[in-house]
Amino acid sequence: MVKIEDKYINEAFEYAYKSREFTSNNHDFHEGGLDAKQRKMFEGKLGEKIFKQFLIDNSIAFEEDSSHHTKADEYDFKIVGRTYANPFLIDVKTRTKEYHTRTLEMVKQFKRKPKHIYISVKLDMENKSGYIIGWFGKRDLQRINRIENNGYLDNYVMYDNELRDIYTLTKFI
DSSP states (O other), X not given: OXXXXXXXXXXXXXXXXXXXXXXXXXXXXXXXXXXXXXXXXXXXXXXXXXXXXXXXXXXXXXXXXXXXXXXXXXXXXXXXOSSOSSEEEEEEEEEOSTTOOEXXXXXXXXHHSOOSEEEEEEEETTTTEEEEEEEEEHHHHHHHOXXXXXXXXXXXXXXXXXXXXXXXXXXXX
């Protein structure tokens, strides 16, 4: 379990507040208007901070997304691999509920802007902490090719038992 540092909590809150009217309109399937958008953005940013701490703890050089709050980001993190010249683009997927047992990536988003690596994080909002459940690659998603639609849009789905252990990521990159 990783406790999220106060400075990261503040960064996440500030970004979520600024971006609530801009970046999540495309993904607005949460009820509650702007407050709900801000909360979901905040939770997502906290999940990213948990992965950021993993990168720091494992001495993995990275570039964190610095997109303006009015623009959709191209990635959450960028890592230059040891064996590849091109960087790995990483997207962090954050969960907040115990009954969440799968990681989703919108088909539309994947076709437009696929990432190389997807990280699944479980967030404990009450304690501002969390942990990394696991990861999968773009090719894993394509190989399994499971699409579900639970009332909003088509999503690729990866279940927890299909995720790779986070410590295997260091070997992959």
